[in-house]
Amino acid sequence: MTTFFAILFYVAAAVFVLGLAFKILDFARTPAPLSIPTTPAPTTRSGVAFRMFREVVFFESLFKGNLWIWIFAAAFHFGLALVVVRHLRYFIEPVWFWVAFAQPFGMYAGFAMVAGLGGLWARRFLVERIRYISTPSDHLMLALLLLIGLTGLGMKFLMHTDIVAVKAFFLGLLRFDIQPLPEHPGLYVHLLLVAALMIIFPFSKLLHAPGIFFSPSRNQADNPRETRHLASWAAKLEKN
Amino acid sequence: MAAPDAKAKTEAPAFRDFPTVPTILAGATENVRSYVANEKIQEAIGFPGKLADNWQETHDKAIGRFGELLEKYRSLKVYMDACVHCGSCTDKCHYFIGTNDPKNMPVARQELMRSVYRRYFTPAGKMFPSLVGARDLTKEVLDEWFTYYWQCSECRRCSVFCPYGIDTAEITMAGREILDYVGYGQKYSNEIIGKVHKIGNNLGLPGPALEDTLNGLEEDVKDDTGVDVRYPLDVQGAEVLLVTPSADFFAEPHIESLIGYGKVFHAAGISWTLSSKASEAGNFGMFIGNYDQLRKIAMRVREAALELGVKRIVVGECGHAWRVAYAFWNTLTGIGAGANDPFAVELQKQLDPNYKQPSHICEVTWDLIQQGRLKFDKSANDSRIITFHDSCNVARASRMGDYPGGQFDIPRNIIKAVANNYFEMAVDTTREKTFCCGGGGGLLTDELIDIRVKGALPRMEALKHVVDDHGVNFMATICAICKAQFTKVLPYYGFNMRLVGGVHQLVSTAIKLGNEQ
Known part of the structure; x- marks a missing residue:
């Protein structure tokens, strides 16, 4: 099992990093030929950075759009962020002070994450409009994330695993020195699903994470009076 | 799939007690289809x-x-x-x-x-x-x-x-x-789009007809005010080229705003002209998402500006045209800054360095008001109780003035400068959250009347509230499509079709032309 998970995580990490890098490069190299920020929009780059910050950290537009989705989405994403921070301890030695500091918060964040996911999933059944637009993959994605969260919480509160050995396994992976992974069904499921998530990421709607940074309606400054936006393919039209 | 029966009676949906969550009715408008181009x-x-x-x-x-x-x-x-x-x-x-x-x-x-x-x-x-x-x-x-x-x-x-x-x-x-x-x-x-290329404007109004219309307008304004306000066409060396939606030339209430633009230029002593070549601000190339058409249609304006030798380009009350002018003209034609093809460079030299970019007529009017160059008799608008409908392309796709959100404030500032009775509609239906009139984006055609009427519902609900609460009897807007659409659909909701009008229609009513007393 140790070898299987070692290979799985190398593959998953490679797919995740390369797949995401490919998509990000693809987004970045595709021109945005016209100035199309959703106005009122900031007129400067620093203003745009602030707008993007509010969008990424506070989900500003979603807050305007739907308070219920915002509450569930915020619980899930903030929970997930803290949980990820908490998990950094498996990959670093010595543990950075702020990662150590975040440990207890990360624990409760796991519940917030699961609760948020539960709320988001419930909407897919209960709200007619959202039921209409949901695809099977939307449900599976939520199931995947929810199971990751539940198995994680399970290992924390119900059936502990040897986390010192888990840490040795991941530190070993980073040094290409494979260490034994504890035999624990909960851990196997948890890690299997995390690897699946990493592999799916670059091919799914999880691309909303890098996508927002490239969304012209949000990342463009409202400056067409000062700056000419000209795509290379559009510039060719000027030759004739 | 059958075309919608033109005779089928379209009815306005009932006003909702809001907020209600819309339910789903699958296929409700699957038979409301545009005619296919031949x-x-x-x-x-x-x-x-x-x-x-x-x-x-x-x-x-x-x-x-x-x-x-x-x-x-x-x-x-x-x-x-x-x-x-x-x-x-x-x-x-x-x-x-x-x-x-x-x-x-x-x-x-x-x-x-x-x-x-x-x-x-x-x-x-x-x-x-x-x-x-x-x-x-x-x-x-x-x-x-x-x-x-x-x-x-x-x-x-x-x-x-x-x-x-x-x-x-x-x-x-x-x-x-x-x-x-x-x-x-x-x-x-x-x-x-075919008409704009062939004749110069969306309505297919040829040059001579346009000239007749403008001459008639001058006579009407003279009769009405006693002042010789000019509505010039193709005047070489005018300071301002006004590009406006062709509906302004003859449709009601659009023409009232055109009268207003002329009065503003007259009162401020600014020489201006319309162009028969670019007698249309609208650019349906945007609606169909075709960059070549968008650019070709925009290019007419650059050509007209170069031929007429104007110093400044001003755009009339038209929503999507202002988006194209404000956000796209510089990219498409080099009206603005940074283009380096010979014609764009020549135009940049020709234009007043303060106005290299196109201005909205509301920006022009508001600047003049702030400079004290326009005088108004606000009481002339006292019979009107006014609200303002933000048009989508102005609100969410462009700007006026030098700060974000100027596109909301400037038209309202003008209305408040020329009239005494003004009320806002509900905040979740104005400014960046404004609701479309229901006829924008290339849908202003009779065969789509069913969704045009139904799509106007949220705006009509907000309007109903200010009509009931404040007695609003004039909804001002700065878009030719909004004006045409509302004129058509207001009666379906039990309102008078004359309830809609332009911001410069209000300006026109109140402006002093220098012959008073």
Whole structure:
């Protein structure tokens, strides 16, 4: 099992990093030929950075759009962020002070994450409009994330695993020195699903994470009076 | 799929006790379809006359064009990938609110194309189509695109509420571009684009007729005010070239605003002219998402400005035209700063360095008011109790003045400077959250009257509140399409069609022309 998970995580990490890098490069190299920020929009780059910050950290537009989705989405994403921070301890030695500091918060964040996911999933059944637009993959994605969260919480509160050995396994992976992974069904499921998530990421709607940074309606400054936006393919039209 | 029966009676939906969550009525507007452009209309503007006889050929062309657009437009590429089906947009579209057809929910409208994108351009859709909601492009899918991409007014309201800023307008434009590319165009828009090239304006008003109209206008204003206000055409060396929607030349209430522009220039002592070559500010190239048409139509304005030797270009009351002028002209034609082709360079030299960029007529008027160069008798508007409808392309796709949101304040400032009675509609229906009039984006055509009436519902509800609470009897707006659409649909909701008018109509009523006392 140790070898299987070692290979799985190398593959998953490679797919995740390369797949995401490919998509990000693809987004970045595709021109945005016209100035199309959703106005009122900031007129400067620093203003745009602030707008993007509010969008990424506070989900500003979603807050305007739907308070219920915002509450569930915020619980899930903030929970997930803290949980990820908490998990950094498996990959670093010595543990950075702020990662150590975040440990207890990360624990409760796991519940917030699961609760948020539960709320988001419930909407897919209960709200007619959202039921209409949901695809099977939307449900599976939520199931995947929810199971990751539940198995994680399970290992924390119900059936502990040897986390010192888990840490040795991941530190070993980073040094290409494979260490034994504890035999624990909960851990196997948890890690299997995390690897699946990493592999799916670059091919799914999880691309909303890098996508927002490239969304012209949000990342463009409202400056067409000062700056000419000209795509290379559009510039060719000027030759004739 | 049968065309809608023109005789079928369209009725306005009932006002809701809000807030209510719209329910779903699948297929509610699947039979409300634009007329398809005939071969003559299509070919006149360089599109194939009709669909290929062989479906495979159409299929391959459509997918090919889709792929090209994905390479050309980052918006389309990112928007195809980024949606998580969160549902924030689902109750934001006026067409969904008015019709309950689920395919008018922004995400569902996007999904019509996204499902095809997944099937042909993503590994997941190629391998597991039903899992991720991917589907083959069939004739039925193409028909569905034609139906529902011509039930979107490209108003961008959904993009305000999307956590990733996904703008359905960009997807609608891409959908229409693919349809045109395979010979499946919309009659209304493509016919108009043909007219603008052939005659100079969307309404097909030839130069001599335009001249007659303007002469008649001068006489009318003289009779009315006793002052010789001029409405000049093709005057060499005028300071300002005014480009305005052609509806301003003869449609009611549009013409009242044109009268107002002339009075403003007259009172401020600014020489100005209209152009017979660029007698249209509207640019339907944007509606059909075709960059070449967008650019060609915009280029007429540059040519006219160069020929007439004007110092400044001003755009009249037209929503999408202002978006094109404000946000796109610099890119398309070099009216602005930074272009280096010889004609753009020449134009930049010719224009007043303070006004290298196009100005909105409201910016001109508000500047003059602030400088104290215009005087008003506000009481002349006292019979009017006024509210203001923000037009989508002004509100969410452009700006006025030198700060974000100036596009909301400047028209309101003007109204308050020329009239005493002003009331706002509900805040969730104005400014960036404004509701479309229901007729924008190439839908202002009779065969779509059913969704035009229903799509106006949210605006009509907000209007009803200020009519009931404050006795509002004048809804000012700065868009030719809004004015035409409201004139048509207001009666369906029990309002007087004359309830809508222009901001410069109010200016026109109150402005002092120097002959008072």
